[in-house]
Amino acid sequence: MSQALRDLLRSETDRLKGAGLYKREVVFSRSGGMAAGGMVAGRRADDTVDQPVVNYTTHDFLGLSVDPQLQQAAIEALQKYGVGLSSQRVMCGTLPIHKELEDWLRGFLKVPDVILYGSGYHANIGIFAPLFGAKDCIICDGGVHPSLAEGARLAGARLVTFRSDDPDDLEDILRRSKWARFRAVVTNGVHPFTGRISDLASICDLAERHDAVVIVDDALGIGVLGDRGRGSAEHAGVLERVHLITGTFSKALGGATGGFAAGQAEIIEWLRQKSSPYMFSAALPPAMAAVAMAALQILESGEAPLPGLRDNVRTLFEGLIERKFRVLGGQHPLLIVEIGPYEILRETVNHLYDNGIYCHGLCYPVVPEGEARIRLMVSALHSAAHIQQTLKAFESTREVAAFAVDALEALGSLE
Secondary structure (H helix, E strand, O other): OHHHHHHHHHHHHHHHHOOOOOOOOEOOOOOHHHHEEEEOOOOOOOOOEEEEEEEEOOOOOOOOHHHHHHHHHHHHHHHHOOOOOOOOOOOOOOHHHHHHHHHHHHHHHHHOOOEOOOOOOHHHHHHHOOOOOOEEEEEEOOOOHHHHHHHHHHHHHEEEEEEOOHHHHHHHHHOOOOOOEEEEEEEOOOOOOOOOOOHHHHHHHHHHOOOOEEEEEEOOOOOOOOOOOOHHHHHHHHOOOOOOOEEEEOOOOOOOOEEEEEEHHHHHHHHHHHHHHHHOOOOHHHHHHHHHHHHHHHHHHHHOHHHHHHHHHHHHHHHHHHHHOOOOOOOOOOEEEEOHHHHHHHHHHHHHHOEEEEEEOOOOOOOOOOOEEEEOOOOOOHHHHHHHHHHHHOOOHHHHHHHHHHHHHHHHHHH
């Protein structure tokens, strides 16, 4: 290996550490019910004693990762089918449980057809290249998930960005892109860095007016939005107007591995023939398919804890607003607390951690410079006591933030 490359990687890694941007993996000493009190290994200064934290970094919105029905489904599938297939779907990797899961998804999402992938990321990078090429135009919301942007680039089409929450900008681009053979409007159902739910009704109106395909990554919406958790398209009343929806089983649907694309039959049939992540990756392990299907059955039955989850979201959102915090979102369990400069974010997150609240910050380049934020992911597993502990911890961050502001002003005067 080149010594120059090693030196470069080492210096760049040191630079990240020096800037406080190095990502360290926190070890949890137990899994399951993470939101309700995950145990961080060696949380104390001496790294010898595990202590509980209220966890706001898991996507286990419904708490299904510890649901006995999902656990039993995984056990039975493991015993019946074994650990995995060691094959792609197009060879000998298709089992009855894969077709059953696709049937369940098709009925649950009210779409003509569904294709399974190894992950939601695989779905997003696998749908564009088979459908679009150099003669086409892919119009992406400026806030799309990185996997959507990566997948769109792989297609080799003209890639254009429209401003989030700006239908006039989107319509202007659609008017100026009539040269394209095909056009696609691409967005997230729920935006991961703002908590914003996309206005899919307006997007569908414009797409229909200009004969464009609508593609929605609803990884954060499915399971929690809509009357039965069918996602942002159900929430907006446009289930039949979105042409292709991608999603994952790794968030609200029990935290299992796997993802999917759902939509028009012609699109799905072509993806089975031409989508590289589907054709050249091992099939979804049967236990993971069983877990996802059990989660869908709970949602379909109306037994999912959506009312409790929404109560938790409302209580935390309103409590933070009452305490004069600036909070984005409010309709989805992803809440974004605006903080400001990165230095204040760092001190605030550390203070919350010391008070038993585990959450992550968002800073540049994920969000605009100087607009650092804290991301809170609320779960049905959070108790009333957890929510009140969180509000108390946030209230106590005022002194920490004031100290950081004074420090920044002192540094500015020195310059």
